Amino acid sequence: MKPIPAALTIAGTDPSGGAGIQADLKTFQELKAYGMSVITSVVAQNTTGVQNVQHMPVSMIKQQLESVISDIPFQAFKTGMLANITIMDAVAEKISRLDVPYIIDPVMVATSGDALISGDSRDYLRDKLLPLSALVTPNIPEAEVMTGKTIKSAEDIQQAAKQIVHEFGAGAALVKGGHMQGEAVDFLYDGKKMHPFSAERIDTKNTHGTGCTYSAAITAYMSHGYQLPEAVQKAKNFVTGAIRDSFSIGHGNGPTNQWTHRTERVN
Ligand SMILES: Nc1ncnc2c1ncn2[C@@H]1O[C@H](COP(=O)(O)OP(=O)(O)OP(=O)(O)O)[C@@H](O)[C@H]1O
Numbered sequence: 001m002k003p004i005p006a007a008l009t010i011a012g013t014d015p016s017g018g019a020g021i022q023a024d025l026k027t028f029q030e031l032k033a034y035g036m037s038v039i040t041s042v043v044a045q046n047t048t049g050v051q052n053v054q055h056m057p058v059s060m061i062k063q064q065l066e067s068v069i070s071d072i073p074f075q076a077f078k079t080g081m082l083a084n085i086t087i088m089d090a091v092a093e094k095i096s097r098l099d100v101p102y103i104i105d106p107v108m109v110a111t112s113g114d115a116l117i118s119g120d121s122r123d124y125l126r127d128k129l130l131p132l133s134a135l136v137t138p139n140i141p142e143a144e145v146m147t148g149k150t151i152k153s154a155e156d157i158q159q160a161a162k163q164i165v166h167e168f169g170a171g172a173a174l175v176k177g178g179h180m181q182g183e184a185v186d187f188l189y190d191g192k193k194m195h196p197f198s199a200e201r202i203d204t205k206n207t208h209g210t211g212c213t214y215s216a217a218i219t220a221y222m223s224h225g226y227q228l229p230e231a232v233q234k235a236k237n238f239v240t241g242a243i244r245d246s247f248s249i250g251h252g253n254g255p256t257n258q259w260t261h262r263t264e265r266v267n
């Protein structure tokens with residue numbers, strides 16, 4: 001019998017519901033993957049920014065992982081906000097033996113500009129976590145931190161994607177062009193081929209949680225058995241719809257809309 005598609009997110013929270021664990025679970029649900037979550041940090045945030053952060057004790061993060069892993073099988077998982085080296089290390093220890101695709105959203109800074117991880121953990125993420133991943137999904141500033149190079153053009157994005165795979169050992173790299181001008185073009189490099197994914201740029205300030213929604217959608221599609229690059233194409237359609245139909249709520253950058261009634265369906 002086919003297993004029930006299940007997906008796990010290991011990330012921080014957003015009580016305003018647009019990013020982090022909340023965005024991931026909404027996306028999993030819309031894309032018909034049974035959603036599970038391990039909370040790494042509780043973040044007091046909303047559409048205007050981050051007001052406070054409380055990291056979970058490492059023993060509690062490990063225990064949450066153990067509770068899920070020992071009980072329910074899942075076919076793909078992602079990490080989002082992993083705030084410091086101690087948390088990254090604990091997560092790495094628990095997930096390194098899992099034999100299902102691992103998607104890293106290398107969260108560093110919120111849409112509002114607030115830092116979500118410590119400065120010294122950026123290198124650790126690159127050196128310790130990337131080699132465990134099937135895919136990493138940096139935006140341009142995150143890819144610049146990883147590669148140490150300035151990214152100004154589509155050519156630069158592709159070079160960064162290649163470096164992240166060949167030099168840092170990620171299974172594949174999807175470098176997102178959301179922070180550039182013009183079409184929203186992302187490049188996926190899987191170690192052999194470069195795959196561009198393009199969508200019209202939508203004129204909106206409501207982009208809170210776009211990165212979380214995108215990587216959660218990739219994770220959900222992979223839990224259904226879709227491989228790269230197909231899982232990314234489907235997730236790109238999903239996130240573009242979620243930005244197009246985004247909610248003008250809150251006083252800052254509004255959240256994306258995961259409702260799939262007008263966007264990509266699973267089956
Ligand atoms: N205004 C836009 N119109 C269309 N697509 C967009 C727009 N902004 C971002 N995207 C797309 O949304 C996806 C998420 O990319 P983005 O670069 O915004 O992620 P991010 O910066 O990690 O998100 P976050 O704001 O959650 O940190 C990518 O496919 C990107 O091309």
Ligand SMILES: Cc1ncc(CO)c(N)n1
Binds near residue numbers: 021081109209212
């Ligand atoms: C918890 C969390 N993860 C990721 C982001 C990036 O959007 C955010 N704002 N909050």
